[in-house]
Amino acid sequence: MYPSISEYIQAIELSADTFKTLHHLTPLRRPDGQLYFSSGNFAVVFRMQDCRTGHVVAVRCFLRAEPQRQTRLWFIARYIADHFPHYLIPFTYHTDELWVDTRFGQAGEFDLVTMPWVDGQPLARYVANLCQDQNKDALNQLARRFDKLAHWLINQPFAHGDLKPDNILVGPDGLLTLIDYDGFYVPMLDGLTATELGTLPYRHPARTLDLFDRHLDDFSLLALSLELHALSVSPDLFTDADSLFLSPQTVEQPFSATRWEQLRSLRSQAVSMRAGLLEYALHSDPGAIIALKKLLVSHR
Numbered sequence: 001m002y003p004s005i006s007e008y009i010q011a012i013e014l015s016a017d018t019f020k021t022l023h024h025l026t027p028l029r030r031p032d033g034q035l036y037f038s039s040g041n042f043a044v045v046f047r048m049q050d051c052r053t054g055h056v057v058a059v060r061c062f063l064r065a066e067p068q069r070q071t072r073l074w075f076i077a078r079y080i081a082d083h084f085p086h087y088l089i090p091f092t093y094h095t096d097e098l099w100v101d102t103r104f105g106q107a108g109e110f111d112l113v114t115m116p117w118v119d120g121q122p123l124a125r126y127v128a129n130l131c132q133d134q135n136k137d138a139l140n141q142l143a144r145r146f147d148k149l150a151h152w153l154i155n156q157p158f159a160h161g162d163l164k165p166d167n168i169l170v171g172p173d174g175l176l177t178l179i180d181y182d183g184f185y186v187p188m189l190d191g192l193t194a195t196e197l198g199t200l201p202y203r204h205p206a207r208t209l210d211l212f213d214r215h216l217d218d219f220s221l222l223a224l225s226l227e228l229h230a231l232s233v234s235p236d237l238f239t240d241a242d243s244l245f246l247s248p249q250t251v252e253q254p255f256s257a258t259r260w261e262q263l264r265s266l267r268s269q270a271v272s273m274r275a276g277l278l279e280y281a282l283h284s285d286p287g288a289i290i291a292l293k294k295l296l297v298s299h300r
Contacts (some may be wrong), residue, residue, distance in 0.1 A: 003100045011100040018099040056117035079186040090117035120169030131235035143228035150221040151296040158186045200248040204286035215288040226274035252288035
């Protein structure tokens with residue numbers, strides 16, 4: 001059983017004694033004195049400082065088991081290090097690095113990941129602010145920057161595996177960075193199955209764990225591109241749910257969902273082309289969307 005978030009907090013508070021090799025990292029605190037951390041379904045991330053360099057580091061601690069995690073993340077880390085693009089963050093996997101006193105008096109050493117800290121806002125928060133301000137020009141620029149990332153990514157031999165607004169950061173300079181690499185596919189992992197299905201509405205509803213190749217992101221990229229272009233035309237379409245505009249019902253019931261009618265009412269060729277291609281993809285098998293590459297180039 002993996003430690004809880006509170007147990008990890010206690011271990012990081014005592015990191016000078018609980019780290020095996022990373023004693024040069026010290027936790028950073030919020031103005032209220034609490035540790036600077038964020039958490040999700042699979043991990044909790046602490047913001048720490050390297051006393052040797054002064055650089056800020058993210059320390060990612062796992063909340064649950066995943067099949068072959070060490071092997072997978074080792075290959076993913078090696079691949080990113082060898083093919084380092086500016087959309088990704090290099091990371092290091094540390095085995096049995098953090099000693100944690102877990103519930104029921106049990107204690108153990110747990111793996112973790114370290115990587116440079118990247119400042120930025122999650123895409124959903126960034127878009128929410130632009131939509132509130134009715135800033136169509138900035139939304140249009142963001143949609144074009146995302147299409148550039150999407151076109152780059154679908155031409156790569158790897159895939160992220162769980163693209164959604166929470167896993168995309170927008171930096172102070174507007175640059176986009178992908179985070180959370182647990183579901184990554186790289187060529188060295190051929191023959192394995194996926195560890196996760198991705199998140200609705202940013203995955204094909206028929207996707208299974210057996211689909212694990214370089215086309216994992218095609219559907220996600222198309223859905224996100226559609227949302228961003230639609231919002232650049234009508235910021236009022238933004239929703240405060242877990243997505244920018246689409247919902248699970250939108251992709252599970254594409255002909256009856258009211259949000260499709262809202263998309264069709266927008267007088268935008270970019271939106272119409274993306275909505276039509278997404279509807280086509282929903283009625284096809286999950287996997288490669290052949291027309292996506294051309295669409296991203298000709299309508300961005």
